[in-house]
Amino acid sequence: MSTFLSKAPGNNQLPVLYTPHTPGQALLSAPPDLADDLSRSLRDVGGVLLRGFAVPSVEDFRAFAAGFGHPLLSYEFASTPRSAVQSGVYTSTEYPAHQHIPLHNEQAYTREWPMKIWFHCVTASPVGGETPIADSRAVYRDMPAAIRERFAAGLIYERNYGEFDVPWQKVFNTDDRTEVEAFCQRARIQCEWKPDGDLRTRQRCQGVAAHPWTHDMVWFNQAHLFHVSNLQSEVRESLEEVLGVENMPRNVYFADGQAIPDAMFDEVRAVLDAQTVMFPWQSGDVMMLDNMLVAHARTPFQGPRKVVVAMAESHSNFADF
DSSP: OOTTOSBOOTTOOOSEEEOOSSTTOBGGGSOTHHHHHHHHHHHHTSEEEEOSOBOOSHHHHHHHHHTTSSOBOOOOSOSSOOOEEETTEEESOOOOTTOOEEEEOTTTTSSEEEEEEEEEEEEOOSEEOOOOEEEHHHHHHHSOHHHHHHHHTOEEEEEEOSTTSOOHHHHTTOSOHHHHHHHHHHTTOEEEEOTTSOEEEEEEEOSEEEOTTTOOEEEOOOHHHHSGGGSOHHHHHHHHHHHOGGGOSEEEEETTSOBOOHHHHHHHHHHHHHTOBBOOOOTTOEEEEETTTEEEEEOOEESOOEEEEEEEEEEEOTTTO
């Protein structure tokens, strides 16, 4: 295990570490061939960590991320709360500090997602607050065959927006129902306005996927986050009693509409845990991931912490099914 890692499975290569030739070298003044090296490592391993470079501002981070040839993306069809910091740069998920955010590939609950994602640690938390990562190819390989095959047929994500989850106005960045309907039609999302004015959506998505360039199979979904088993048992019981199973804020089903057993997600989470790679952030760090090859998470933390995110290079599978 590399000395800067605090947790990693055997034979792990994540993340590839890059440091400056001279201490404190500005990231934006790094040698021109650095971008080629990073792209190569991203293709081969899936993730890189740039440590020891000077990143004086969020604008410098934005310029670095934007320098890979693709416009930075806005955060659409959100599943978690974030705030824009600058054009194309957002806060990391704004969940309370005591909560753990499980491993996931960004927007894998949709059929359109960013291929590249960057994280910049502006302020490292004194306790916790890591951004664990995992090799999605290894997760796919280690997943029990029966689960892998069941997920290969696809998944149906269901969301009920309202007071118990992110409101639809914030998810779709509009108060206009016709704009929501147009977005859903383009994104192959079924939408339904309920009598109380809230919204329900359903979307069939991939459970596994082939990377478009490496052609490797990857575990690529957020089923374990959307499934009701991700809720604390007392919260789940309370919501099911108040709302009914069909109105839970979010849930996920097999492609044929059948419920996914809780026990299956125990196995999924065990594989994800076994493949987790973790290291403590240092202020100034920049991590760049291929979003299909590498999943990311967040550990609970104490004290101040600021990590910002940028995404680029949209990819979709609308033509596949």
